[in-house]
Amino acid sequence: MTPRRPQVRVGGEARRAALIEATLDLIAEGGSEAATVRAIAVRAGVTPGLIRHYFTTKEDLIAAAHEALMTSLTEASAASLDRLPDDPLARLAGFIAASVSAPVTDPRAVSLWSASMQQVARDPSMRSVHQATYLAFRDRLEGLIRDALHVKGRSVVDSRALAIAGNALLDGLWIEAGALPDHFAPGELKTIAINSFESLLQIEFAKD
């Protein structure tokens, strides 16, 4: 007769967040199929039934986890801006560098992101979350670009196109860094990103 597992009461938002965190951990490590209800429960130190108490269905939990991931990525990006200087050129350069360096360039994040991309392709609600996050990042980049060009006295012809291209460039480098972490020399991607933006915007950043 195995004794009943003692309850550890947490309740409310904390437990909910713990379940989401466990879900993301499992997906990052083993893909969507690894995130079974039972595995999530074990990871969160909880009984499977409890999940049903916080999420009416597993699909619910997955969606919540996806949204949490996206907002955390967005917030990480916003937070990096807070630590940057005021000079528009240096701000843009710092933002670019942060986007292709650790901790943003993290295999776990890339794995989670690619896992979510699949579901984005077929779940409209996930697609709208993805689109909102994508646009938030791109709009931030576009603002930085406009400021940088303005301080150089340059007329901004099509900042939308520049932001799309710059965003694509950062995305591509970010993915490659995550997928083939050993393939690039340290700092190589950062240099490439900075140089590429100099070409795209036809400006020059101050050398550090």
Added chain:
Amino acid sequence: MTPRRPQVRVGGEARRAALIEATLDLIAEGGSEAATVRAIAVRAGVTPGLIRHYFTTKEDLIAAAHEALMTSLTEASAASLDRLPDDPLARLAGFIAASVSAPVTDPRAVSLWSASMQQVARDPSMRSVHQATYLAFRDRLEGLIRDALHVKGRSVVDSRALAIAGNALLDGLWIEAGALPDHFAPGELKTIAINSFESLLQIEFAKD
């Protein structure tokens, strides 16, 4: 008493390829978890047991499907080069345009690619296949860049960096086109890609 299903004997490589194709279809439509043994069998018009006759395990089949996908992508890229003109500048422009237009920019392909990215993160053999495919594409792009710069009489300082940046740019645009197909005006991404390469390489393509 349901009658026994009539056999349709195919045998050998054809049936094997059909099973792989059914697997890829299902993964593209519903993610890895949709590719169950039974679903694959139905899709291929076959009985589940037959799969075991061609692949000793399901993992075997998945790996074979991944390799088939990668080689097909590589071959598609190589084939597009065959249809391009000889002039190096036009060749590069055509290659860029093809990389961000249909049929390369295909939701199915993007979905399959992101599905494989996940497994790349944790399966070393899949990672080596991914790396080989990535390098094949990038090397092709680097060659086109070198040719284009050479015909302009420009010294090629760091074609590796240019190829990495260009590849990242194309990847990023390709992914966004696949993830948010309705978000961009027709031809917008193509224009952005061409203009961006003009900036990156500091050249000008002939207007078409």
Added chain:
DNA sequence: GCTGCAATTATACACTTGCATAATTGCCGA
């Protein structure tokens, strides 16, 4: 025509999955 063998179907099994439902437990307010 027969026979042997590979290709194919059929059936079965043990295990996992998500979910429902009932039983317990701890805590908070009266």
Added chain:
DNA sequence: TCGGCAATTATGCAAGTGTATAATTGCAGC
């Protein structure tokens, strides 16, 4: 202090999973 109620655990179930094994079928070579 003692109900009451939300948080938690326990148990069970029907459906789906991969795989093993046996039974059939068609075809190729003699």
